[in-house]
Amino acid sequence: MRADRHLARRVLLSGAVGAGLLASSSSLAYVLIGWSWSWQANPMSEPFVLNAASFPSGTGSTSAVTTALRNGLERWGDDGTADFHFTDGGVGTSGDHVLRWSNTTASGGTLAVASSFGFGGRMTDCDITFYNANDGGTINWIAQTGSAPFSRVDVEQVATHEFGHCAGLDHSATTAAVMYPSYRGGNVAYRQLGQDDKNGLVAMYGTAQPSLAQVMDLELGNPVIGGDPLSITVTGANANERVTLLASILGEGDGPCRPEIGGKCVALVAPVVPVATRTANGAGTVTFTITVPAQYAGFTPGFQAVAIRGSGGANSVGSDTQAYPILSPGFSCQAGWVPDCNALCVPSSFIDDGSCDDGTTEWTSASTGFQGYSDFYCGMYNYDYGDCP
Numbered sequence: 490m491r492a493d494r495h496l497a498r499r500v501l502l503s504g505a506v507g508a509g510l511l512a513s514s515s516s517l518a519y520v521l522i523g524w525s526w527s528w529q530a531n532p533m534s535e536p537f538v539l540n541a542a543s544f545p546s547g548t549g550s551t552s553a554v555t556t557a558l559r560n561g562l563e564r565w566g567d568d569g570t571a572d573f574h575f576t577d578g579g580v581g582t583s584g585d586h587v588l589r590w591s592n593t594t595a596s597g598g599t600l601a602v603a604s605s606f607g608f609g610g611r612m613t614d615c616d617i618t619f620y621n622a623n624d625g626g627t628i629n630w631i632a633q634t635g636s637a638p639f640s641r642v643d644v645e646q647v648a649t650h651e652f653g654h655c656a657g658l659d660h661s662a663t664t665a666a667v668m669y670p671s672y673r674g675g676n677v678a679y680r681q682l683g684q685d686d687k688n689g690l691v692a693m694y695g696t697a698q699p700s701l702a703q704v705m706d707l708e709l710g711n712p713v714i715g716g717d718p719l720s721i722t723v724t725g726a727n728a729n730e731r732v733t734l735l736a737s738i739l740g741e742g743d744g745p746c747r748p749e750i751g752g753k754c755v756a757l758v759a760p761v762v763p764v765a766t767r768t769a770n771g772a773g774t775v776t777f778t779i780t781v782p783a784q785y786a787g788f789t790p791g792f793q794a795v796a797i798r799g800s801g802g803a804n805s806v807g808s809d810t811q812a813y814p815i816l817s818p819g820f821s822c823q824a825g826w827v828p829d830c831n832a833l834c835v836p837s838s839f840i841d842d843g844s845c846d847d848g849t850t851e852w853t854s855a856s857t858g859f860q861g862y863s864d865f866y867c868g869m870y871n872y873d874y875g876d877c878p
């Protein structure tokens with residue numbers, strides 16, 4: 490049995506590698522660390538937390554650092570070629586996977602390190618550390634949209650590289666790859682993935698299947714209470730076509746790809762269940778009335794509608810997805826309050842009061858001290874009846 494290994498991967502300063510060494514770079518290709526997240530049904534769906542506030546203030550505003558780190562994270566898989574993407578865990582300080590700046594000194598020319606852990610080909614953890622200094626002295630990090638000056642080190646380029654390690658890539662000798670081991674000045678072009686990087690990602694995770702186009706609109710008609718009827722309306726279908734309502738008890742996410750819909754993928758997490766099929770009216774609207782089993786209270790199921798179109802389902806379309814926590818049987822809010830778009834009890838007087846409730850503004854109840862974010866901006870409440878701009 491092989492023991493767990495600890496891997497530390499490095500970015501080196503540009504002076505460490507001679508340019509002439511890489512004349513035949515076109516024949517060189519990506520290298521895999523040997524473990525990845527491909528063993529997961531939804532690879533790397535665990536959130537990666539960005540500790541933007543840990544960077545020294547001279548790096549840039551927390552907002553600028555966040556943007557640089559987030560760009561580096563999202564770049565992996567963002568062209569849709571590979572069936573992989575990181576999950577943005579937001580700005581924070583702790584989590585299973587964290588990127589942070591450390592007020593310590595690294596050896597040699599190391600700027601940052603991605604430390605991954607795994608076993609038997611399976612990566613199970615990855616964290617990234619940016620250092621304050623190395624043998625060359627203090628590292629003058631900078632986070633900004635444009636190219637970094639030569640006196641500074643571009644946070645976004647290094648973040649992109651380190652996230653590549655956390656995806657499972659080792660260093661590539663291909664100069665056009667972001668996994669090239671040396672930092673090469675602050676030009677924004679060096680932040681981009683090369684074809685070599687994308688090929689490596691596809692080698693580990695396969696090619697992404699196309700998702701179902703979301704051209705229909707799906708709305709829940711009322712809060713989802715276990716054992717009670719739930720009304721779901723789909724608009725935007727063709728006149729008199731058959732529309733199937735799909736549900737997943739595990740909610741929204743990258744879902745199974747099915748031959749009936751031309752091999753495209755639904756946006757609900759497997760297992761996905763066809764609940765009912767009904768014929769749309771002449772205006773392309775269809776309403777489903779279903780009952781969500783009471784024993785699923787506490788889950789947050791997702792719903793999506795599909796219409797099979799074309800030979801072999803090649804032109805099939807879907808709706809957007811909606812998810813809602815299933816409330817316990819008999820659930821009710823206190824008098825005068827109703828469950829909002831997120832199943833939070835909110836005073837019903839907030840509806841159609843001229844003030845926008847779209848889930849972005851925190852409010853505090855004067856009578857109960859309750860704090861929350863009221864959200865009536867969904868079809869169930871007619872998008873707050875025009876209160877939002």
Ligand SMILES: [Zn+2]
Binds near residue numbers: 500651654660
């Ligand atoms: Zn590296």
